[in-house]
Amino acid sequence: MDRGRLDQAVDAMAGRPLAVLTGAGLSTDSGIPDYRGPDSVPRSPMTYQQFVSDELLRRRYWARNHVGWRHMHRAEPNAGHLALAVLEHAGLMTGLITQNVDRLHEDAGSINVIDLHGRFDKVICLQCRRVVDRSELADRLEVLNPGWPDSSADPGDVAPDADADVGDTAHFVIADCEVCGGMLKPDFVYFGENVPKDRVAAAYAMVDRAEALLVAGSSLTVMSGLRFVRHAAKTGKPVVIINRGSTRGDDLASVKIESGVSETLQSLAAELPALFADDADGAGESSWHIGPVIR
Template sequence: MNYRCSGLQLAHSLRGMSRHRCAKWGVAQLRTLCGGGLPGHQSSALLSTNKHGCAQVSSESRESIVGTYAVKRKELIPEASPPSDHDLRDLYRFVEESQNLVVVTGAGISTESGIPDYRSPNGAYSSGFKPITHQEFLRTAATRRRYWARSYAGWRQFMAAEPGPTHRALAQLESKGRVMRIITQNVDRLHHRAGSTNAIELHGTTHRVFCLGCGELTDRHKFQQRVCDLNPDWAAAVEALEKGEPGSDASFGMKQRPDGDIEIDSRFFQEDFLVPACEQCGGVLKPDVVFFGDNVPKARAEEAMELVMSSDAVLAVGSSLTVMSVFRLIRAAIERGSPVGIVNIGPTRADELASLKIEARSGEVLSRLLTMGSLAI
C-alpha cells in the first residue's frame, strides 16, 4: 500500500493506518521532512507499510531526506599525538613477554567506530548528559517509556557501527595466540563482529532484552519489531530520520549516546509510547546491560576475576578505569604481581599503578604494533 501525498496529507495518512493515536512529534517532523514547504525540498514523499504493517518512508524519500538534513557529527576521538617509537617498542616487549595476556577494553576504542564515550573531552558527559540509573529505570513506567523510545530510535544507527582498528587488531592478536581473552566494558558487541571469539561482556549487551520478572532473554531484533508493531507512527518518524551513514546525525534534538540510545529533546517525546511486556510472564523488560547503580552479575564478575588471576599481564585499552567493576580487576592484577599496561587518551584511575602508559589513539597504536617483529601480520 503506497501513498503519494503532501506533508499535511501524509499526517492524515499516518492517522488512517495507525492503531494508536498519532505521535505528535513523528507527524510534525514527517510533515517538515516530507514536504512542509522548506526551500529546495520536494513537497511530496512516498510512504508505505512494510511486511509487518509498520509505516515506513520509502528508500528514495529517505535518501532525499538524508541528503538534505544529515549532518556530520563532531569529532568523537580526542586529540592526541602519535605514539612514539619508544612507546611502541615498550608495548611490543610488554605483549611479546606475556604468555597469558588479558586485555580490558572500554568505550574509548569504539569512538573510532562513531560511538561516543562518556568521559573524554568530547564524550557524552561533556554536553551534560547523565545516563539512566538502574533505580530510575525501576521507579516509574514513564521513565521506562522514555528510555525505550530513545533506545528504539537509536538502535539502527548503533547497529550500523562497524568494528574499528582497535577491535580488528585485538581480534588478530587473539587469533595469533598473543591475547588469551578480552574483557570489555562495552555493550556494542563490536569485538564479536571483529572476530574475537569469547570476549566477556562485563556490563552486558544491548543485543539482548532481559525480563526482570522471570529472567527470559529475548533477541533485540525481535524486541524492536514488537515496539514497531505497537508504535507504528513512532517507527515511521524514526524511519524518516534514519541516518545515511554511521557517524552522521540529524538535528531535532537527537544525539547518539554511548549505550545505543538517542537523546531526544523532551518537546518531541511521545507520552503514549507503548512498551512491550515479557511474552512469558508479562514482566518488565530492560536491556541486558548493567546500568549505573546496578551490580555486575556475580557469576560474570567471578569469571572475569578468575581470568585476570590466571593471566601474567593485563593491558587496558580505551578505558579511564573509573568504575569499580573494572578497576578491581586492575588492582587484583597489581596485587598479584602482574604488570599492567594502559593505552588511553587522558588520565585513568590506575596510572600510578601501571608499568606502561601510552597516551595515543588506540587504533593507531595497535595497528602499528601489528607491523613489529613476531607480531607482524
C-alpha cells in the same frame, strides 16, 4: 604516536600471555561516542532504580533506545577491534574483558570474550528471566509505534548504551514480556546494578591466567574495570594502558600511551606475534590454556 612509549609497551608484553580490558574509547572510531572522552556530551545515565520504579522514565528510555538501537545496530568493528582479534587468534591472549555493550568484539572475530556489562542486542524479562534478541523487540516496537522517527538520531547524540537524544516521548508505547507480561529491560548492567558474580569471577580468572594486562580505551572511572587493573598490579603483572586522557589506573601502569586506541592496537598486533613466537621458542598458544567463553 609516541614511538618510545610503544616500544616500552612491546617490551613489557612481549612473550607474556595477555588479558585485555576494553572500554568505550575503543568504539569511538566505530561512530559510538564515549561517556567521558574530551569531546563527549555530558550525560546522566538512567539508574536501575529509576528504570524499574518510574513508568514515565521507562517510557522515555525505550523511546530513546528505539532510535539509538538503529544506530548501534549498524556500527561496524574498527581497526582496533580487528587488531585484538588478530592477537587472540595468534595465541597471545588468555581472553578479553569488555566494558562495552556494543558486541563489536564478537563481530570482529574475537572468541573468548567476557561482556562484563552485558550486551545491548539482548533484552531480558525481569520477572521470568527470558532473554530475547533486541531485534525481535524492535519489530514489536515498530508495530506499537508506527511513524516513530524513521531516521537515526545524529550519531553524536547516541550514548554507548544506545540512549539517543530525541524529543517528546510521552506517547511512546512500551512492550512487555510476551510470555509472562513482565517488565523488559536491556540485558546490560545499569548504574546502581551489580555485575553478576560468576562473570566477575571469570574475569578475575582470565587476568590470573595472564602474565600482563592491556587496557584499551577505558578511563577506569568505575570500579567494575579498575578492580582488574588493581588485581593485576597487586600480583606483579605489567599493566599497559592506552587511552587519550588520564585514567584512575595511571599510577598502577607500567606504561601509559596517550595515543589513538585503534592505531596503537594495530601497531601492537603487527609487532607482538613475532616477538611472542621468538620468546616462546615457537611454542605459541600451545604453551598455555585458554579458558571457556563466559557471556
